[in-house]
Amino acid sequence: MRTMLEVEEALRLITDRVQPLAAESIPATEAHGWVLAEDVYAPISQPPWPRSPLDGYALHAADTKGAGWDMPVTLTVVDKIYAGGVPTVPVRQGEAARIMTGAPIPDGCDCVLRQEDTDLGTERVTIFSEVKPYQNYCPAGEDFREGDVLLCKGTRLTGRACGVLASAGLLRREVLLPVVRQVRCALFCTGDELVTNDTSALPPGKIYSSNAAMLAARLAELGVLVVRLAEAFPDDAHALAEAIRQAEEEADLILTVGGVSVGEKDILHETLPLLGADRVLWKARVKPGSPLMFSIHEKPILSLSGNPFAAGATFELFGRAVLAGLAGCGDLLPVRTKGILDTPFEKGGGMRRIVRGYFADGRVTLPEGHASGQLASSAGMNCLVDIAAEKGPLAAGSRVDVWLL
Amino acid sequence: MRTMLEVEEALRLITDRVQPLAAESIPATEAHGWVLAEDVYAPISQPPWPRSPLDGYALHAADTKGAGWDMPVTLTVVDKIYAGGVPTVPVRQGEAARIMTGAPIPDGCDCVLRQEDTDLGTERVTIFSEVKPYQNYCPAGEDFREGDVLLCKGTRLTGRACGVLASAGLLRREVLLPVVRQVRCALFCTGDELVTNDTSALPPGKIYSSNAAMLAARLAELGVLVVRLAEAFPDDAHALAEAIRQAEEEADLILTVGGVSVGEKDILHETLPLLGADRVLWKARVKPGSPLMFSIHEKPILSLSGNPFAAGATFELFGRAVLAGLAGCGDLLPVRTKGILDTPFEKGGGMRRIVRGYFADGRVTLPEGHASGQLASSAGMNCLVDIAAEKGPLAAGSRVDVWLL
Numbered sequence A, B: 001m002r003t004m005l006e007v008e009e010a011l012r013l014i015t016d017r018v019q020p021l022a023a024e025s026i027p028a029t030e031a032h033g034w035v036l037a038e039d040v041y042a043p044i045s046q047p048p049w050p051r052s053p054l055d056g057y058a059l060h061a062a063d064t065k066g067a068g069w070d071m072p073v074t075l076t077v078v079d080k081i082y083a084g085g086v087p088t089v090p091v092r093q094g095e096a097a098r099i100m101t102g103a104p105i106p107d108g109c110d111c112v113l114r115q116e117d118t119d120l121g122t123e124r125v126t127i128f129s130e131v132k133p134y135q136n137y138c139p140a141g142e143d144f145r146e147g148d149v150l151l152c153k154g155t156r157l158t159g160r161a162c163g164v165l166a167s168a169g170l171l172r173r174e175v176l177l178p179v180v181r182q183v184r185c186a187l188f189c190t191g192d193e194l195v196t197n198d199t200s201a202l203p204p205g206k207i208y209s210s211n212a213a214m215l216a217a218r219l220a221e222l223g224v225l226v227v228r229l230a231e232a233f234p235d236d237a238h239a240l241a242e243a244i245r246q247a248e249e250e251a252d253l254i255l256t257v258g259g260v261s262v263g264e265k266d267i268l269h270e271t272l273p274l275l276g277a278d279r280v281l282w283k284a285r286v287k288p289g290s291p292l293m294f295s296i297h298e299k300p301i302l303s304l305s306g307n308p309f310a311a312g313a314t315f316e317l318f319g320r321a322v323l324a325g326l327a328g329c330g331d332l333l334p335v336r337t338k339g340i341l342d343t344p345f346e347k348g349g350g351m352r353r354i355v356r357g358y359f360a361d362g363r364v365t366l367p368e369g370h371a372s373g374q375l376a377s378s379a380g381m382n383c384l385v386d387i388a389a390e391k392g393p394l395a396a397g398s399r400v401d402v403w404l405l
Helices: A007-016 A159-167 A211-221 A237-247 A268-275 A308-327 B007-016 B159-167 B211-221 B237-247 B268-275 B308-327
Strands: A023-027 A056-059 A073-081 A095-099 A111-114 A124-127 A149-151 A176-180 A184-190 A225-233 A253-257 A278-282 A293-296 A300-304 A335-341 A353-360 A363-365 A383-387 A399-404 B023-027 B056-059 B073-081 B095-099 B111-114 B124-127 B149-151 B176-180 B184-190 B225-233 B253-257 B278-282 B293-296 B300-304 B335-341 B353-360 B363-365 B383-387 B399-404
Touching: A007 A278, A007 A293, A007 A308, A056 A073, A056 A124, A095 A124, A149 A159, A159 B211, A159 B308, A184 A211, A184 A237, A211 A225, A211 A253, A211 A308, A211 B159, A225 A237, A237 A253, A237 A268, A253 A308, A268 A293, A268 A300, A300 A308, A308 A353, A308 A383, A308 B159, A335 A353, A335 A383, A335 B335, A335 B353, A353 A399, A353 B335, B007 B278, B007 B293, B007 B308, B056 B073, B056 B124, B095 B124, B149 B159, B184 B211, B184 B237, B211 B225, B211 B253, B211 B308, B225 B237, B237 B253, B237 B268, B253 B308, B268 B293, B268 B300, B300 B308, B308 B353, B308 B383, B335 B353, B335 B383, B353 B399
Parallel strands: A073 A095, A184 A225, A184 A253, A253 A300, A335 A363, B073 B095, B184 B225, B184 B253, B253 B300, B335 B363
Antiparallel strands: A023 A176, A056 A095, A056 A111, A073 A124, A278 A293, A293 A300, A335 A399, A353 A363, A353 A383, A383 A399, B023 B176, B056 B095, B056 B111, B073 B124, B278 B293, B293 B300, B335 B399, B353 B363, B353 B383, B383 B399
16 A cells, blocks of 8 residues: 555645546527636727716816815706716816716716715706816726726636626627536446435345435536436446446546445455556545545546545545546635634544534534534535644634635 | 615614515425425434444454453354345354444444454454444444434535435435425616617617626526516616516515616616505615615515626625525525735725625635726626725735625
8 A cells, every 4th residue: 555645645646637628619698607718808898988987967177176165166067968878969168967877978078076066957057076087987998998808718607707798798699608618427326235215115234325416416516417327336346347438438527436445345446457547546644535546547537435424525625626627617626714613623633634514704613423424414514624633632712724615 | 864774784674574485395306406494304214223334343342352462362253244235144252243344233243343453264253452342333323313303494405415315215206395485586687778788789878787697697506596687677667666566476586786876867766666665774884885775565675786896796795685584594695704815905994895805715815996887807706805894994914804605
């Protein structure tokens, strides 16, 4: 057995061997959730013209010089411009245009005076304040200018990014966007003890497969298409090798769960050589789930330990790193922050340990039931707590590293 | 004008007036993403029987008394049990059963000795260590027991929760789960200046509607069904009142954007009385987007300011509070944490301010372009930074409140 790798070394070995998938073009109207494979440029400026940020009067700053409540200045109102309207006449020195929030500022005007500093006049307006040039003046292209990079390569098209596309008029069916192809994953949960949920009465010695449902749903949450799902694959190394070979024809990633430890039924040790896969790593210094494997054959193969909590935690740690590599997008990694433990953590020492927790307002509560075979307490949790080997047992109030899920 | 409310008062007024939607039953296989309306009980225990957590020998702890490397004890091996198999004979005093990880521990045995402390014998096994009663022994029901509450009311059925359902054999079509009905939202973005993305050349004075695309996608991300989407509703108070009245027949929430300030075209002030809606609040002490409204008519009506960043930020702050109330699930609120500013923040003072940021590893970077009309810089951001009124300008290195998106 090789010396166990630290988690970060293992992650480096994994990400070194994973490349982003090819790009494809999809209609912008279907792009929500995808990752841009190329920069997208702005076809227009936004706003397209200088815009008023408030209700007031567009005018020449020079005309307001010296104006105050005790020194009013009166101008002729030559236009009234609502948002959605356009200026109808030029505004000369000594003139002003009534203007509303979001309306185009007429040519010649270099500022807007807020209506609170006027008498709200309609034909003539008396003003009680100075305005500086370009005060209350949103220049054309304040948000973005025609030709600017609007969204960068690697951006995940969230709701916010869809809003940005729409603000440039790009959210149309005819606009094709270059995006990284959706990751396709084949998931094999192995173990002779497993039966599917279609089995209404549990046979002796069997348990219901839970990793398949958990990880398939998690993959869907991360935008991955599950193209093959084996909930209860038998402990048959040859059959698994053949199934992986077939799955590699359509999947970008093979995820196996179970069979990675040192027992007689830990079939991955036989399956991977049968395939001729290159085993990049086996085991990382982390509990639970330390005997994970990562291999390269036609496609990357990530093999996780079968205990449900171990499978879930190592998927977050290593599986999402593979997905981020395939999608070319770091947003697929868990967000890391710090939290203060509300609950003491008694176990610990010896090896870096990942435990489940509930994070709220900077504080982390740990549930009862930490064993790697215990899954039920995961359901209401929203983070993993990453406890370094040297930390040992932790008192309530300790500051810990948190990975948000 | 009434005194402006603090954000927390506004949130309290909103959540006081929003009740969870009715429950409905859906097949468990379609429940991913939904919120449980009732507790779900475990129909079985998991594991169903005492289980071995490792590869070794199941035996009687009493037989190992005094055993050590210098004092080996030999037992007769009467059975071999793999995961998925069942014990075939009882194990008496002086006997042991070879057992693999995940296999049922035979009746009578009260512990498992790890194989590393044995000679791995097949017919007789020599053991070199004591074991305590119930050491390496996962009792039946370690994860959950038949009749236990498996998942609580209000739990959002994430991938982890789906795994828990599957581990109890509940992830079957025939199993109907009580869930809170999916929230249905009608979204009206108002403003005569707006045109839809179907408009290929921008007419003078017009801009592309972006709030509709942004918020519709964001609502979908939060599991909400958008049943009516008006991207560019004209500034016509009567037409809007009629459209809201119609939308209330199918929507649980009416979200309007624009028209909430004090200008001539701020039509919500006319629309809400036309409807006979009860305006619960107008304006909260927060920038941007302070002139938001919340009203109750047949359904709750949340009306946000139309500047794109203001609309997005106040949606996260107030819109998600309404959704959490309708879904009966606090997971719909943004996660709050703390971060250290990497970038100084020059503006500030006067009013509590929400700015966009990028959060990574406990640090927050602010983009250039904070104006509420600037949307493009939002695309790569993943948090909002909540800067208290008294804070004023902030130096790099300041500790700030962060809302993760």
